[in-house]
Amino acid sequence: MSPIRTYHELTEADRSGLPEQIGAQRKRVAERLAGVGRVIAVMSGKGGVGKSYVTAHLARALAGSGRSVGVLDADLNGPTIPRLLGIDHVPLPTPHDAVAPAISAEGVKCISMGMLIEDGAPLAFKGPSAESFVWRGAMEAAALRELLGDVAWGTLDVLLLDLPPGMQRYVELCDILGAPPAVLTVTIPTPESRDAVRRAMRAAVDRGSRLLGIVENMVGSQFVGSAGDDLAAEFGTPVLARVLWYPTPDTWTALGARL
Amino acid sequence: MKFLCVDCDKQMAFEERQLPGDGTLAATFKCPSCGRVVAMLTNPMETQLVSSLGVEIGGRTVPAQPLETVRKMVATGRDDAFEDRAEHGARSSPSWSAEAHERLARVPNFVRGMVKRIYADYAKERGIAEITPAVMDTARAELGLEGM
Numbered sequence: 001m002s003p004i005r006t007y008h009e010l011t012e013a014d015r016s017g018l019p020e021q022i023g024a025q026r027k028r029v030a031e032r033l034a035g036v037g038r039v040i041a042v043m044s045g046k047g048g049v050g051k052s053y054v055t056a057h058l059a060r061a062l063a064g065s066g067r068s069v070g071v072l073d074a075d076l077n078g079p080t081i082p083r084l085l086g087i088d089h090v091p092l093p094t095p096h097d098a099v100a101p102a103i104s105a106e107g108v109k110c111i112s113m114g115m116l117i118e119d120g121a122p123l124a125f126k127g128p129s130a131e132s133f134v135w136r137g138a139m140e141a142a143a144l145r146e147l148l149g150d151v152a153w154g155t156l157d158v159l160l161l162d163l164p165p166g167m168q169r170y171v172e173l174c175d176i177l178g179a180p181p182a183v184l185t186v187t188i189p190t191p192e193s194r195d196a197v198r199r200a201m202r203a204a205v206d207r208g209s210r211l212l213g214i215v216e217n218m219v220g221s222q223f224v225g226s227a228g229d230d231l232a233a234e235f236g237t238p239v240l241a242r243v244l245w246y247p248t249p250d251t252w253t254a255l256g257a258r259l
Numbered sequence: 260m261k262f263l264c265v266d267c268d269k270q271m272a273f274e275e276r277q278l279p280g281d282g283t284l285a286a287t288f289k290c291p292s293c294g295r296v297v298a299m300l301t302n303p304m305e306t307q308l309v310s311s312l313g314v315e316i317g318g319r320t321v322p323a324q325p326l327e328t329v330r331k332m333v334a335t336g337r338d339d340a341f342e343d344r345a346e347h348g349a350r351s352s353p354s355w356s357a358e359a360h361e362r363l364a365r366v367p368n369f370v371r372g373m374v375k376r377i378y379a380d381y382a383k384e385r386g387i388a389e390i391t392p393a394v395m396d397t398a399r400a401e402l403g404l405e406g407m
Contacts, residue, residue: 001265004263004265005263005268007261010261010263010270011270012269012270012272014261014270014273015272015273015317015318016273016314016315016316016317016318017318018260018312018314018316021312021313021314021315021318021319022312022314025313089337089339091339091340091341091342092340092341092342093341093342094324094325094341094342097322097324097325098325099325099326099341113329115340116326116329116333116336116337116340117333117335117336117337117340118335118336118337118371118372118375119337120371121335121371121372122335123333123335124333124334124335125332125333125334126331126332126333126334127282127303127307127310127332128282128303128304128307130304131304134304134307134308135304135307135308135311138307138308138311138312139307139310139311139328139332141311142311142312142313142328142332143328143329143333145313146313146325146326146327146328146329147326147329150325150326150327151325
């Protein structure tokens with residue numbers, strides 16, 4: 001048998017146009033975010049350090065200082081941003097070809113899986129139950145792409161992306177955006193958090209993200225360590241805020257001013 | 260994925276797509292030269308992976324609606340997540356009276372979404388604007404949902 005032509009050598013018109021469909025999705029995301037000044041991923045390699053808490057308060061502070069802000073709750077399985085922003089559920093309008101985001105009392109635009117799934121229910125997808133690990137990640141990435149590209153963000157100074165623990169969502173985000181987003185890192189002071197966050201920061205640097213700085217959260221008597229300073233020295237990025245157990249509002253205002 | 264007719268060395272063209280409803284997908288491709296037709300049959304996992312890409316084999320015939328994957332593929336989606344669009348002729352989701360809400364809250368968490376959807380679909384189909392305990396009783400009797 002003579003050699004079979006490769007995939008890329010088959011160049012006849014393809015009615016499915018799958019590459020074009022994927023290209024259209026990317027274009028849609030790019031067009032939707034064209035009015036967004038800065039996309040900032042709030043991330044940490046460690047769970048429970050307060051990423052969502054920091055994201056929500058930062059968003060409020062930025063809105064309070066006159067900037068137009070959006071928050072995309074990218075923690076699809078544990079969405080908390082609507083509650084942190086004080087947003088009650090209302091059906092989301094769907095004018096034209098996009099979904100309108102919810103808006104908090106402070107004017108922060110927000111979209112979250114928490115608004116789209118039943119109260120108290122897990123994020124569950126229709127599909128074969130056996131070996132669901134094969135496709136579940138792909139489904140979540142598709143949902144993330146839609147939250148970016150199908151929401152009418154309009155003109156924003158800043159879109160904060162509240163990422164879940166770990167690196168998977170960050171990697172998906174880089175692929176969907178086509179460019180690595182700027183990263184704001186959250187840690188608590190402990191060496192355990194430092195070690196986990198270091199891996200995440202290393203991955204972000206390797207991907208080409210710009211590190212904006214570190215927020216050291218839950219600073220005080222409960223957690224002991226110097227994770228913020230250690231990571232700042234190691235990665236050459238500033239500690240933008242040290243957030244006490246009971247932070248005052250100016251903590252967030254100061255953080256917003258430093259971004 | 261593309262198909263090549265080895266005998267003719269020609270790329271086969273997409274002909275037809277079928278979704279039998281069992282989670283699988285069938286698509287046929289035809290050689291433009293000799294007319295040979297082959298069928299690509301994907302198992303449910305492969306079909307799911309294609310769905311997750313948000314693409315349509317055979318090409319899109321209508322533009323994707325906003326949050327299409329979320330709307331179509333999330334099993335635990337809430338009925339009232341979106342405002343229905345009047346221009347599409349969609350009927351609005353029925354509202355729930357406070358008493359009906361209370362009653363629904365007593366349904367175990369893990370089936371509450373499903374139960375809520377059953378009552379909402381029942382009301383929508385009958386043009387009922389508000390779900391009350393009386394509507395729930397009627398639906399339960401008509402649909403054989405004793406215990407819900």
